[in-house]
Amino acid sequence: MTITHHPDTDLIVAYGAGILDEASALLISVHMALCPTCRTDLEIAECIGGVLVDSELPSLPVDAVTHTAIAAAAERPRDPGPAAIPLRGRGTDFVFPQPLREYVGGDLGDIAWRSLGGGIRHFPIKLRGPSKARLLNIPAGERVPEHGHKGTELTLVLSGSFYDRGSWYRRGDVEFTDEATIHQPVAGPEENCICLAVTDAPLKFRGWLARLAQPFLRI
Ligand SMILES: [Zn+2]
Known part of the structure; x- marks a missing residue:
């Protein structure tokens, strides 16, 4: 990796x-x-x-x-x-590293996804403070609707990949976007892209x- x-x-x-x-x-x-x-x-x-x-x-x-x-x-x-941590969760390996498993109470297979439309699903993670964290599950090859941001956003890939603004992001990679970013990420073709996204964080x-x-x- x-x-x-x-x-x-x-x-x-x-x-x-x-x-x-x-x-x-x-x-x-x-x-x-x-x-x-x-x-x-x-x-x-x-x-x-x-x-x-x-x-x-x-x-x-x-x-x-x-x-x-x-x-x-x-x-x-x-x-x-x-x-x-190994690239993919197989056998006894985990897709979610330990800090995340502690927050969501399990691994990828334990997540009760909720639909966001267009095949995209999410799972909000309960946290203290104004910033929000959630898991995103984007079907393989799916294009996320073009969107902007009210504030900063950090996106970390847990499984699969996505392509955005000239770069591929794979397991462990972190993308930073802010108010100036308007983008349309697309999930890689091999498998669903599972991400951890944090929004509205005071990152400056x-x-x-x-x-x-x-x-x-x-x-
Ligand atoms: Zn690093």
Whole structure:
């Protein structure tokens, strides 16, 4: 499995600092379960979060403190972590990584889908806070009606694939869209596309967190 579309650095840093809304945190945790690259970035982000929590932010030379801590984290030998979850759910394997199974109480076969019309189905996930998370089930080859967005949306592929605005998104990939996006994704032809979508999340962060971390991350 090769993941080519990762969440923005801002989101990983905010997740590591524990300041994401619940729906976005769920999506990022599912991506982490599938993506060794971002798990490495998260380790650094958590270090940044720890430093920020531990420090009296306004009165300390934060840049110096943080850079030292980040550099130490970046230079530590990497634990490769648990192996990425297999591409498809077969036998005893799961389609849904553990954080998602805990939220929905089971795996793909346990979902009580509700129709959205046009063969597309969904399953809202109960969460705290204003942002919303739901599973989407789009039939193979089906074109989602063209639509825009009132706010930001994060979409993570769990099974199958979709094509949108010049790119394919497959298991583990995350697409980010905002108010400026008008699009018409189409599910891949092989099988239904199962996604986790998060909408209305407050995803805009003060960019300095990410800028601080950027020299040490992959971007
Ligand atoms: Zn990733």
